[in-house]
Amino acid sequence: MTRALLAGLFIALLPSGIGAQQLGVEEAARTITDGDFRWRVGVMAHDSMQGRDTPSRGLEQTAEWIASEFRRMGLRGGAEDGAFIQRYPLQSVLVDRDRSFLVSGSVRLQYGADVLPLGGGLTDGETTAEVVLISGSTPPSGGFGREVRDKHVVIVREAGATELGRSLFPLLGSLRSAEVASVLVTSGAESGAWAASGARAFAPSVSKGWGDAPEPAGATDFRPMLVMRTSSLERLISGRGVDVATLQARSGATARVQVVEGLRLTLTQRVRSDVTSAPNVVGILDGSDPQLMKEFVVFSGHMDHVGMGTPDENGDSIFNGADDDASGTAAVIEVAEAMVDLPTAPKRSMIFLVVSGEEQGLWGSEWYAEHPSAPIDDLVADFNTDMVGRNWTDTIVAIGKEHSDLGETLNRVNGQHPELRMTAIDDLWPEERFYFRSDHFNFARKGVPVLFFFNGTHEDYHGRDDEPESIDAEKAARIARLVFYLGVEVGNAADRPKWNPESYARIVSEVP
Ligand SMILES: [Zn+2]
Incomplete structure (x- = not known):
């Protein structure tokens, strides 16, 4: 084989632009590692965070840590005045x-x-x-x-x-x-x-x-x-x-x-009522296209959990919430880091949103959907990860596939990445109405198409044994890579995702 032929082969394999771009995407995906995942879940689900109740000191510490990670990565703050932390009001009542x-x-x-x-x-x-x-x-x-x-x-x-x-x-x-x-x-x-x-x-x-x-x-x-x-x-x-x-x-x-x-x-x-507040964390990666950068893809997860309770027989009183939802929060942070590592950012901008108050009734995401970083109509999709670290090693349920063309897009992206050994399947439990039970719903009801990545519940769900040691970080990292590839695809697509009209009529209650 001549040198000229070799050079020709390389050119065929790596046409300028697309091929190099593709390589860059794969390299960025590889920054989402088991080790990073395990570490991040370990930080958030550590006993010192005291179960991240809303509101609590542990929740504040978790938010500060995530904000510092977003800042370190070079994202910009997506809350009011460019801050990373958005605060929403709470009312607390107690017997005096x-x-x-x-x-x-x-x-x-x-x-x-x-x-x-x-x-x-x-x-x-x-x-x-x-x-x-x-x-x-x-x-x-x-x-x-x-x-x-x-x-x-x-x-x-x-x-x-x-x-x-x-x-x-x-x-x-x-x-x-x-x-x-x-x-x-x-x-x-x-x-x-x-x-x-x-x-x-x-x-x-x-x-x-x-x-x-x-x-x-x-x-x-x-x-x-x-x-x-x-x-x-x-x-x-x-x-x-x-x-x-x-x-x-x-x-x-x-x-x-x-x-x-x-x-x-x-x-x-006599009762006393106080006004207090709780944090969301928002980081933004600006898009690379001067027009499409005004549209946003959202990645969401909830950092809060249910706090502390009475000690069990082992003296454990802390609900660490490693799977629910330190795992999904780690996925959001890892996807953010990979997006920052791309040679060129996706055309659309990316919002990395970590909310709290989910366990009490989706409070943080409700507030954010009312006070988004950009007009809600410019948010083109939300990919929510809530519980992605347990159960099957080769399957992830993607709830909401049937409600928009995001389902088709996910199937296509999933098919392009057999190396992930991960199949995103349809909702297995429609009777449980999970579509209405995590933070993505606050986006869906305002007209933003969503997908909710969820590995199902398990015996430690909302228990004291939802611990970091039980998290399958290797599988969770593969799910995060799939979400990352999906985000790149939607971020660069010519058209924004579209609702299935029947679903739109049924689910979207507040037209922006
Ligand atoms: Zn959850």
Whole structure:
């Protein structure tokens, strides 16, 4: 073979432009490695991030870290004023334990030390009423009547009872319909257990601070439900001829109501509401075409998880959320890094969006879709990765393929990359309605075509064992490469993706 022929072959193999470009794309895809993936999931799902609840310090630390990665890569900030972190408002409501108490004559019982709020409505209120005691756990067959109406009702449980189990539900349900002033359930908890319950009882209840936010405190009927220490009850009724031990002994029997003669109790509950906020992180890679750069392809994942809970048998109290969704967040960051490594950026601009508040109700993506980096109509697609690190090694479900031509595009790109050993398949669980259950939906309903990459749930889903050690980083990296190739394809395509008209009519509720 002559030298001229060799040179000719090379030219045939690598025509200027396209071939070199193709090589550049493959090299960039190779920067998405198992090692990087494992490291990123390990950082976000580390115990020090405390399960990334919304809002929490661990979530803020996670956001700061992702923002610093985007900055290091050379992306520009996609939030207001070019910042990487976008903040959205939250409202937090909690019972103010220092200003909430029960008083009867000289006896004063304090929220925290003597009683704890037991879930339900967080409302301000004050109510004075007589006190009745209920012994026994089975509601009377005809229900409760006038003897409990507008009274403070104390359910005296067996000595040592601490757990508020299901056995109480019939009694509580029956009392609720009898319109009592309040319900107080006795607890024999030791001080350690009481303090732990207290930490949970006074934790703020957080809701989104815009749109259909809940009614302000005090707007609903004030009929609180509390837990009361048995020793505190004894203080309250001491000297009134009631033998608590006799009542405790009736725990299995049909409920009986006993009036405590001459005892009137004033219950004062105060709630406090604060305005707070939580972060999204947004980085942008500008497109290389002067016209198409005004259109954007979005890659999204949620960095938040469900925080901390009571310790399991191994003492683990942290929900690390390695698969849900440190894995999908790592995919977004890895795709960003690969896009930056391209010799030429795709024609369209790329938005890398990491949201929070997903677990509480898709808060961060809802806010972002209302306050996007560019007009929502210029966002041409969203590729959402939520849980891509577990289950099958050769398959990823792509939910939403049937709703736009992104499904066809994905099939074509997938077919061009057999080396990924990864097949993107259709929704396996349409009855679960996953299309409506992660962040992509907030884009879809505003008219942005989406695909949702998801490996399905598993036994550790929302459990304490969703740990980094169980993540298949090698397979997750291959999924991220597929998403990267898809992004390059859509970023360079002549036309933007198109909805299937029937899907559009059914799903898109807010036309921009
Ligand atoms: Zn998730």
